Amino acid sequence: MTPPVDGFTVQPIPARAGIGLRSEHYQDVIAARPAVGFFEIHSENFFGPGGAPHRYLETIRADYPLSFHGVGMSLGSVDPLNREHCQRLKQLVDYYQPDLVSEHLSWSSFNGRYFNDLLPLPYTPEALHHVIDRVRQVQDTLQRQILVENVSSYLQYTHSTIPEWEFVAQVAEQSGCGILLDVNNIYVNAVNHDFDPRTFLGGVSAPTVKEIHLAGHTVNEFEDGSILIDTHDQLVCDEVWRLYRDAVRRFGPKPTLIEWDTNLPELSVLLDEANTAQTILEAPHARVA
Amino acid sequence: MPGLRELQQAFGSSLGSDDASEIAALVCANGLNGNRRIQIYRNNLFVTLTDTLRAVYPVVEKLVGDGFFRFAAHEFIHHYPSRHGNLHLFGHEFASFLSEFAAAKGHAYLPDVARLEWAQHEVYHAADHAYLEPQSLTAIDPDCYESLRFTLHPARRLLHSAYPVVRIWAVNQPDFDGDQMVDLSAPGDCVLVLRINGEIEFHTVAPAEYRFLVTIHEGDTLGRAVAAALDKDRDFDLNHFLVKHVQNGTLVEFDLA
Numbered sequence: 125m126t127p128p129v130d131g132f133t134v135q136p137i138p139a140r141a142g143i144g145l146r147s148e149h150y151q152d153v154i155a156a157r158p159a160v161g162f163f164e165i166h167s168e169n170f171f172g173p174g175g176a177p178h179r180y181l182e183t184i185r186a187d188y189p190l191s192f193h194g195v196g197m198s199l200g201s202v203d204p205l206n207r208e209h210c211q212r213l214k215q216l217v218d219y220y221q222p223d224l225v226s227e228h229l230s231w232s233s234f235n236g237r238y239f240n241d242l243l244p245l246p247y248t249p250e251a252l253h254h255v256i257d258r259v260r261q262v263q264d265t266l267q268r269q270i271l272v273e274n275v276s277s278y279l280q281y282t283h284s285t286i287p288e289w290e291f292v293a294q295v296a297e298q299s300g301c302g303i304l305l306d307v308n309n310i311y312v313n314a315v316n317h318d319f320d321p322r323t324f325l326g327g328v329s330a331p332t333v334k335e336i337h338l339a340g341h342t343v344n345e346f347e348d349g350s351i352l353i354d355t356h357d358q359l360v361c362d363e364v365w366r367l368y369r370d371a372v373r374r375f376g377p378k379p380t381l382i383e384w385d386t387n388l389p390e391l392s393v394l395l396d397e398a399n400t401a402q403t404i405l406e407a408p409h410a411r412v413a
Numbered sequence: 414m415p416g417l418r419e420l421q422q423a424f425g426s427s428l429g430s431d432d433a434s435e436i437a438a439l440v441c442a443n444g445l446n447g448n449r450r451i452q453i454y455r456n457n458l459f460v461t462l463t464d465t466l467r468a469v470y471p472v473v474e475k476l477v478g479d480g481f482f483r484f485a486a487h488e489f490i491h492h493y494p495s496r497h498g499n500l501h502l503f504g505h506e507f508a509s510f511l512s513e514f515a516a517a518k519g520h521a522y523l524p525d526v527a528r529l530e531w532a533q534h535e536v537y538h539a540a541d542h543a544y545l546e547p548q549s550l551t552a553i554d555p556d557c558y559e560s561l562r563f564t565l566h567p568a569r570r571l572l573h574s575a576y577p578v579v580r581i582w583a584v585n586q587p588d589f590d591g592d593q594m595v596d597l598s599a600p601g602d603c604v605l606v607l608r609i610n611g612e613i614e615f616h617t618v619a620p621a622e623y624r625f626l627v628t629i630h631e632g633d634t635l636g637r638a639v640a641a642a643l644d645k646d647r648d649f650d651l652n653h654f655l656v657k658h659v660q661n662g663t664l665v666e667f668d669l670a
Contacts, residue, residue: 168499172538175568176611196498202418209498234425238495240465240503241457243424251417279450280441283414318443344453349444353453386464 128186132221135189137162137335139377141401142191143394144384150180152391157187160398162223164191164381171212181220191224191335191381192217193304198238199258199272200231200245210265217266224335224379226271226304227262229255229292244277247284247291252298259299271334272296273304274324276312276341276354288313289327302334305375307368308360308383312341312352321367330375338368338401339383356385360397368401372408380405415439427451428458429494462490465500469534470507472585473527476520485514501538505531522597525574526581532570532606533613539568544662550655557669559636563629564666568608571627575601579615607661621646622654626663 140161145153147169163184170177184190197209217225230242245251255272263270274292286294296303305328314321340358344351360368360382372378382397403410415423420439427433428451437447463486467474474482489510495503508527511517553561577599584593603623605616618626625642629635635655642649658664 168501171499172501173567174541175536175538175608177538178541179611194498196500198498202421206498212499231421232498234421236496237425237429238498239425239428239454239458240461240495240498240500241454243421243454246417246420248414248417254417278453279447280443281420281439282441283439346445346449348446348449351445351450351453 131219132185134221134223137189137191137223137379139379139405141380141382141398141405143382143398144193145181145184146385146388147177147180148388149391149394150184154180154183156391158391158395160188160395161402162189162191162379162381164193164224164383167192167194167213167216167225168196170216185220190220190222191226191379192220192222193273194225194227195242196232196238196240197227197262198231198233199227199229199262200243200251200255201233202231202254203233203235205258205261206233207265210262214266217268224271224302224304225266225268226273226335228275229272229295230275242275244275244279244281245291246281247286247288249285252286252291252294255295256299259295259301263299263301269300269302271302271304273306273337274309274313275306276309276316276352278316278351278353280317287319287323287327289324293328293332296328296332303328303332304335304337305333305371305378306337306339307371308337308339308341308364309354311361311364311367312354315352322370325367325371325374328375333375333378336368336371336375336378336380337383338364338380338397356383357387359393360400365400365404369404369408372404377405377408424451424454428455429491459487459490461500462486462495462503466504466507469504470527470530472530472582473507473511473523475585476523476526476581477517481516485511485517488514501534505535507531522574522576522578522581525572525576525578528572528574529578529582529604529606529615532572532604533615536568536570536606536608536613539608542566542568542662542665545659545665545667547656547659550659550667559634559639560669561635561667562632562669563635563664565626565630566607566662566665569663570606571604571623571630572606573601573603573623578602579604579617582615605663607663609662619646621649625649625654626658629664 138161142160142162145163145165228242310321310324338360339356342353342355344353380401423435427436433448433451440447466486493506508524512524579602602617607614621642624645625638628638628641639651
């Protein structure tokens with residue numbers, strides 16, 4: 125499989141359900157050509173210059189719209205923006221022409237050391253201005269809009285002064301980026317930090333939401349309490365499906381991704397989850413079976 | 414109130430140590446206390462990086478077992494922190510770490526197994542390159558052959574070990590069902606790691622052939638590569654090996670020195 129002579133052209137992602145593309149499923153996807161709206165990849169999985177990953181992605185790209193989802197940009201870090209990382213992403217985006225490119229509203233490095241995790245920002249005016257500036261830098265480099273995703277968090281800072289939803293909305297409004305609304309992350313944070321997840325939905329405006337993520341989480345029990353951890357290793361739970369239904373009612377149908385990263389099941393399990401999301405996209409007011 | 418820089422510094426240092434007091438003081442203690450909350454992030458970091466090592470070094474893990482692997486990974490992560498947002502770049506020092514790791518001294522072959530697995534990982538993601546047309550060599554004046562400098566395909570690696578690493582690797586594959594015995598006193602391996610149609614192959618090559626390829630890879634001329642090979646084997650057949658490595662895509666470019 126070789127890419128088209130003139131290169132790829134952007135194929136718009138429809139307001140349908142898609143799934144995360146993981147290397148374990150490349151061959152199944154190419155063989156089965158499942159009827160999903162799009163595939164999303166982790167951008168960094170294609171930072172290597174050549175080999176099989178690119179052959180698979182070129183083949184899949186020829187048939188499906190793509191979304192590029194980054195986990196390593198460290199958007200919120202006070203370190204200088206990693207230019208090398210950003211340039212490599214630009215090369216990939218220029219080549220594959222994904223319809224959506226996203227990153228996380230978090231930080232993951234300090235002083236050149238990477239923690240390779242999505243660490244929470246304090247919701248302060250200083251952090252807000254910093255992230256807005258960083259999103260602008262990335263958008264200037266890529267010469268396109270990016271989406272930022274709200275992350276799960278396991279702590280709150282005592283000096284945060286802005287509600288998370290307002291922080292997310294302000295970043296989008298002031299930088300011109302879109303929002304990748306992770307409904308599972310909203311639910312996890314609502315439980316962990318004791319707020320009504322519908323308040324979060326109410327704080328974000330429909331036109332800024334360009335994509336929705338759904339995933340499974342895990343409950344960790346300690347002797348002094350329990351906490352939800354965003355593990356992407358199981359089925360979307362009923363509460364998150366209900367919240368997703370509310371989100372679709374509020375924002376209208378949006379491209380929706382089923383994320384599953386660890387203990388990856390067979391492709392059919394992801395496709396079943398995508399089908400459930402697709403049903404809600406088409407009839408958010410219908411009763412749950 | 415801490416600035417963003419102070420906060421990230423405090424958070425970062427608490428992830429790399431057992432002391433979370435500085436950051437815990439900045440964290441709301443509703444339910445779980447700050448130390449517990451930081452411990453969740455510390456654990457995430459360890460699990461992510463350990464799983465990354467596991468994915469690259471499955472044979473090392475199989476050889477030492479899960480418990481020892483986690484212990485080694487913990488020490489490695491502490492001494493060689495991640496420097497990239499791209500996790501595919503994490504872990505290249507694992508072989509040299511293992512060669513210095515006192516607890517692994519009883520497994521002298523481990524670092525070489527790790528070297529082989531890292532080469533496999535790198536080659537899998539390395540750049541593509543067109544093969545050399547065999548006819549392009551026939552156009553060269555034979556008097557100039559000595560001065561040719563060849564370039565190796567980006568998806569090729571050369572390594573050698575005092576141990577039979579390719580057999581150690583092979584008998585520890587999940588689908589291997591033969592005799593798992595490895596004679597550690599057997600001659601060591603010279604290995605050419607190749608990527609053919611996206612799949613990784615390990616080819617053991619003779620010492621003379623290995624010297625030939627290493628000399629070329631170091632940027633020396635064909636003449637010097639042949640001399641190095643003849644040093645190992647007086648019957649080294651240049652024509653045979655030149656054709657072989659053009660055909661298998663290892664030698665992909667040349668110019669006149």
